[in-house]
Amino acid sequence: MRTFSKLxxxxxxxAFVGPAFAQGTGAASITVEQPYARATxxxxxxxxxxxxxxxxxxxxxxxxxxxxxxxxxxxIHEMKVENGVMQMREIPGGLPIxxxxxxxxxxxxxxxxxxxxxxxxxxGEKFPxxxxxxxxxxxxxxxxxxxMGATQDKGGINSMGGMQDGKSGGGMGHMEMK
Amino acid sequence: MPAxxxxxxxxxxxxxxxxxxxxxxxxxxxxxxxxxxxxxxxxAFSLVDDTGATVTEKTLAGKPYTMYFGYTFCPDVCPTTxxxxxxxxxxxxxxxxKLNYVFVTVDPERDTVQSLHDYLSSFDKRIRGYTGTxxxxxxxxxxxxxxxxxxxxxxxxxxxxxxxxxxxxxxxGKFVTVIPYQEDDASALAKLRNVASLTPTS
Numbered sequence: 001m002r003t004f005s006k007l008x009x010x011x012x013x014x015a016f017v018g019p020a021f022a023q024g025t026g027a028a029s030i031t032v033e034q035p036y037a038r039a040t041x042x043x044x045x046x047x048x049x050x051x052x053x054x055x056x057x058x059x060x061x062x063x064x065x066x067x068x069x070x071x072x073x074x075x076i077h078e079m080k081v082e083n084g085v086m087q088m089r090e091i092p093g094g095l096p097i098x099x100x101x102x103x104x105x106x107x108x109x110x111x112x113x114x115x116x117x118x119x120x121x122x123x124g125e126k127f128p129x130x131x132x133x134x135x136x137x138x139x140x141x142x143x144x145x146x147x148m149g150a151t152q153d154k155g156g157i158n159s160m161g162g163m164q165d166g167k168s169g170g171g172m173g174h175m176e177m178k
Numbered sequence: 179m180p181a182x183x184x185x186x187x188x189x190x191x192x193x194x195x196x197x198x199x200x201x202x203x204x205x206x207x208x209x210x211x212x213x214x215x216x217x218x219x220x221x222a223f224s225l226v227d228d229t230g231a232t233v234t235e236k237t238l239a240g241k242p243y244t245m246y247f248g249y250t251f252c253p254d255v256c257p258t259t260x261x262x263x264x265x266x267x268x269x270x271x272x273x274x275x276k277l278n279y280v281f282v283t284v285d286p287e288r289d290t291v292q293s294l295h296d297y298l299s300s301f302d303k304r305i306r307g308y309t310g311t312x313x314x315x316x317x318x319x320x321x322x323x324x325x326x327x328x329x330x331x332x333x334x335x336x337x338x339x340x341x342x343x344x345x346x347x348x349x350x351g352k353f354v355t356v357i358p359y360q361e362d363d364a365s366a367l368a369k370l371r372n373v374a375s376l377t378p379t380s
Contacts, residue, residue, distance in 0.1 A: 040253075041300035042297060043250070043297050044257075045251055045288075046252070046253040048254055073335075079255070081342050084359070085325050086252070086340055087329075089329070090331055107254055107258060108258075111253070111254065115335060148300070149261045
């Protein structure tokens with residue numbers, strides 16, 4: 001009985017306190033989930049940050065900018081490959097986040113581009129990033145650096161370094177083993 | 179307007195694809211009856227590799243090769259493609275050495291011999307980087323039917339739009355096939371093995 005009540009107390013505690021630890025929660029009803037960056041090749045001057053942005057309010061918002069110490073400049077970009085041609089553009093006016101909706105920033109699509117990296121991003125590191133929303137204001141997140149080919153799916157971040165078959169070890173690690 | 183911003187590259191992309199498709203149709207339709215027609219993709223070039231050595235089409239003669247055009251300031255497609263290629267090279271096992279692998283920059287202004295060399299050290303060491311003058315890069319891009327365009331960004335920088343396909347070329351420098359962006363492993367490996375098997379037997 002005592003054990004049960006302790007467990008129940010813990011469950012209640014987690015239910016209330018848990019969300020406070022969730023990344024980026026706090027400002028209005030915009031939530032930033034699973035931010036991550038990919039490790040960059042040696043000497044690379046650019047990188048990209050990916051994440052899922054949730055908007056639980058009935059008002060549309062807009063991601064208008066980002067700041068971080070790791071790069072000289074950050075821009076909100078859209079990338080697409082059309083007819084075999086890769087095109088990348090800054091999104092004029094920022095990335096719209098629909099009311100009661102979410103937007104996924106992912107490889108091959110929207111991303112926060114890091115321009116003028118001060119040093120390459122290395123898997124395992126973390127860096128702070130402040131996102132600016134038109135209505136929700138500033139949201140600070142911590143961005144973990146994943147393997148170079150990391151992707152994100154429903155099950156979380158796949159840091160297998162783009163190993164689509166998931167068998168041959170992880171990304172950069174296995175490249176360096178040669 | 180955002181839509182307008184995409185329009186020109188979209189048309190240009192469409193155009194380059196049409197040219198590319200026509201090239202393939204041309205090769206296919208003439209390859210049977212008229213052996214004198216030469217391939218429409220590929221050709222002579224003179225560039226410098228990431229060790230500083232001069233390279234020409236003759237450097238690659240005798241082995242099939244893959245050729246990919248990109249640039250090191252590319253945050254997404256280029257590292258992804260080079261990582262894919264590195265994984266395929268490793269999976270090819272002993273067959274991997276039957277091919278050469280080339281990454282040609284479409285941004286010679288920023289991609290120097292040294293920066294290409296540093297960049298490629300993050301991938302399979304068999305991938306070589308080629309750079310050159312703006313004119314030399316324009317020449318090889320034309321021969322390989324590669325589309326690329328400098329796009330200025332706010333604040334004085336720029337990005338490059340570019341074709342994101344890997345060319346597979348025979349040991350005679352003639353076009354064999356392409357691996358499009360994000361091809362699955364099985365299909366890409368089958369194409370690479372097929373090209374590797376075209377090596378003139380010793």
